[in-house]
Amino acid sequence: MKSAPAVSIPRLTVLLAGLAMFGPFSIDTIFPAFPAIAADLGADKLAMQQTVSIYLLSFALMSLVHGPLSDALGRRRIILAGLVVFVLASVGCALAGDLSTLLIFRALQGLSAGVGMIVGRAVIRDVLQGDAAQRMMSQVTMIFGVAPALAPVVGGWLLGWGRWTLIFWFLVVFSVFLLLATWAWLPETHPKASRISLRPKMLLWDYSSIFFSPRFQRLAAAAAFNFGALFLFIASAPAFVVDILGLGERQFGWFFIPMISGMMAGSFVSARTAGRISRVQLANIGFLCCAVAVACNLGYSVLAEAPKVPWAVLPMTLNAFGIALVFPIVTLEILDMYPHQRGSASSMQAFTGLALNALIAGVLSPLLSDDIVHLTLGATVLMLLGWTFWRWEMRLSKPAATSDMTASE
Numbered sequence: 001m002k003s004a005p006a007v008s009i010p011r012l013t014v015l016l017a018g019l020a021m022f023g024p025f026s027i028d029t030i031f032p033a034f035p036a037i038a039a040d041l042g043a044d045k046l047a048m049q050q051t052v053s054i055y056l057l058s059f060a061l062m063s064l065v066h067g068p069l070s071d072a073l074g075r076r077r078i079i080l081a082g083l084v085v086f087v088l089a090s091v092g093c094a095l096a097g098d099l100s101t102l103l104i105f106r107a108l109q110g111l112s113a114g115v116g117m118i119v120g121r122a123v124i125r126d127v128l129q130g131d132a133a134q135r136m137m138s139q140v141t142m143i144f145g146v147a148p149a150l151a152p153v154v155g156g157w158l159l160g161w162g163r164w165t166l167i168f169w170f171l172v173v174f175s176v177f178l179l180l181a182t183w184a185w186l187p188e189t190h191p192k193a194s195r196i197s198l199r200p201k202m203l204l205w206d207y208s209s210i211f212f213s214p215r216f217q218r219l220a221a222a223a224a225f226n227f228g229a230l231f232l233f234i235a236s237a238p239a240f241v242v243d244i245l246g247l248g249e250r251q252f253g254w255f256f257i258p259m260i261s262g263m264m265a266g267s268f269v270s271a272r273t274a275g276r277i278s279r280v281q282l283a284n285i286g287f288l289c290c291a292v293a294v295a296c297n298l299g300y301s302v303l304a305e306a307p308k309v310p311w312a313v314l315p316m317t318l319n320a321f322g323i324a325l326v327f328p329i330v331t332l333e334i335l336d337m338y339p340h341q342r343g344s345a346s347s348m349q350a351f352t353g354l355a356l357n358a359l360i361a362g363v364l365s366p367l368l369s370d371d372i373v374h375l376t377l378g379a380t381v382l383m384l385l386g387w388t389f390w391r392w393e394m395r396l397s398k399p400a401a402t403s404d405m406t407a408s409e
Contacts, residue, residue, distance in 0.1 A: 009128075013136055015185050016123060017143030019079065019116025022086065022175055023059065024144075026109050027052060027234075028151035029171065032252055033164035034238045040164065041099045045239075046366060051106050052235060053362030058110030060354030063118055067347025068206070070119045072198040075126070075343075076188045082115025083179040087172055094168035116178070117144075118350045122342040125335045126189035131275035137328040138274070142267030146260060152237065152252035196341065206341050210348045216334060218393040223330040224353040226290060226386030228360055229379040230259070230319055235361035236369035244307055244372050254309045255316075262317035266324025279329045280394070286325030287387050293319035294380045301376040312372065319383075326390075 030037070034048045070078040089112060092105030124136050158166045196202065210216055233240055233255075241247050241255050266286070273282060297315035301307065331349065338345040360382075368374040 009136070011185055012123075012127070013139050014143065015181060016116070016120040016136075017140045018178055018181065019120050020140060020144040021116075021147040022171070022178060023113040023117055024147040025151045025174065026086075026090075026113050026171060027055065028147070028237070028256070029155035029158075029167050030164070031152045031237050031241075032156040033159050033167055036159060036164045037102075041096075041102065043099045047099060048238075049361065049366055051103060053358055054103050055106045055110040055113075056354055056358035056361050058107040059114050060110075060351050060358055062111040063114045063347050063350040063354055064207070065347070066115045066118045067122065067343030067345070067350075068196075068198070068203050068341075069343070070122060070190065071196045071341055071343035074188050074192075074195065075119050075123050075190050076182070076186050079115050079119050079182055079186065080179065082112045082119075083175055083182060085112035086115075087175045087179065090168050090171040090175060094165045094172065114350060114354070118346050119343060121331060121335065121346045123186075123189050125332070125342050133332055134274040134279075134328055135271045137332060138267045138271035138324070141324060141328060142264045142271070146264070150256075150260075152256055156252060190343075194340070203344075206344050207348065210338060210341070210345055213337070215393065215397070216337065216345075216348070218389050218396070219330050219334055220349050220352040222386050222389040222393065223327055223349070224356045224386070225382050225389065226287070226326055227323055227353060228356050229290065229294060229383035229386070230316065230323060231357050232360050232364060232368070232375060232379050232382060233259075233316060235357070235365040236375060239365075239369035240372070240375065243369075245309060245312060247309070255313050258310065258313050258317045259320045262320035263324045266321035267328075269321075270325050270328055279333075283326050283329045283390065286322040286329075287390060289322030289325065290319050290383050291322075291387065293317075293322065294376070294383045298373075298376040298380050301372045304372075307372050319379075 030051065034045075037051075038044065038048050066078060066082065086109060089105050089108035092108065093102060096102035096105060120140070121137070124140065125133055128136055154170065155167050158170055196206070237252060237255060241252050245254070247254055266289075270282065277285075293315045297312075297319070300311055300315070304311070331346075334345050334349050335342050364378055368378045
């Protein structure tokens, strides 16, 4: 096992989890403020949904750049630069006086928010391997999983204390804290001797070799569609919580806390079982949990006359549990396919997932969020697509590749 220079593994785990958190915080903290922002800026429901989709679209596009930059220039300086941009973008959102200005700075937030998550995954694989890498990836996911549950609750509290702009000032403070912590605690884990050239021709070649790899496409699609089943409800949270479940603007915790509890439990199990259960077996268990969850959710949605908590959200706990079992395994497999371009591989995987999430938030969510049956049908289809790509990978992978997935490095 390699050790990160000048930093302990527990501290690095907490720091990387925090760096991964500020992206989801930027999405979820403003959910309770949608009505207030819409009233203040004269926007309708569809326009407010674009504050999420434009953020995710810019997040997805820039995710293609974060990884290669970190492969060429080092992990630390790229994370620090991204945090600086995010701080400035959050200030711009807080000062926005109209919807167009808010959307511009939301896009700028999206351009910078992915740096911690994408480059952080490469950092994990820089310093650890095998079961140790799976444990840290799962631990980071477990801590990071607090963000979607905590963010709308914090947003609701802040909205109760002041105007919606207070939420963006909170993001400024949070990102400044991360900037200082990164400066103090994060070493450079990608030495100069291992860095790649920034020549466009070389970068294009690296990306084309990753993108057109059938195995990469199967693994990335399996993770993206499987998570997309849950993200459909996350993107539809304002309509799901307020309009469908009939809860208040400060009661988003009824939806997010059970869901994220499942994700944290799944991450904990993944970390504890690393080296004890094969990766393939653990991923299969995860997909099985997701299948049972969407089936239960669909059944309840069809039979219930008026969806209520906790029954409408409990299946998502199991869904999140299954996703947390699957995701670290698929991510490590992708990173291990490209030992010299881990940042680029992480970027391409992130782009695949984020592009799908942007489509879900900008197209599927507005179309389906008017009815819980529509939402659960959409989630079921997305989960089945993820499982199909996973089974396809299991059938087509060579025995050597399969044995790599079942063995510790």
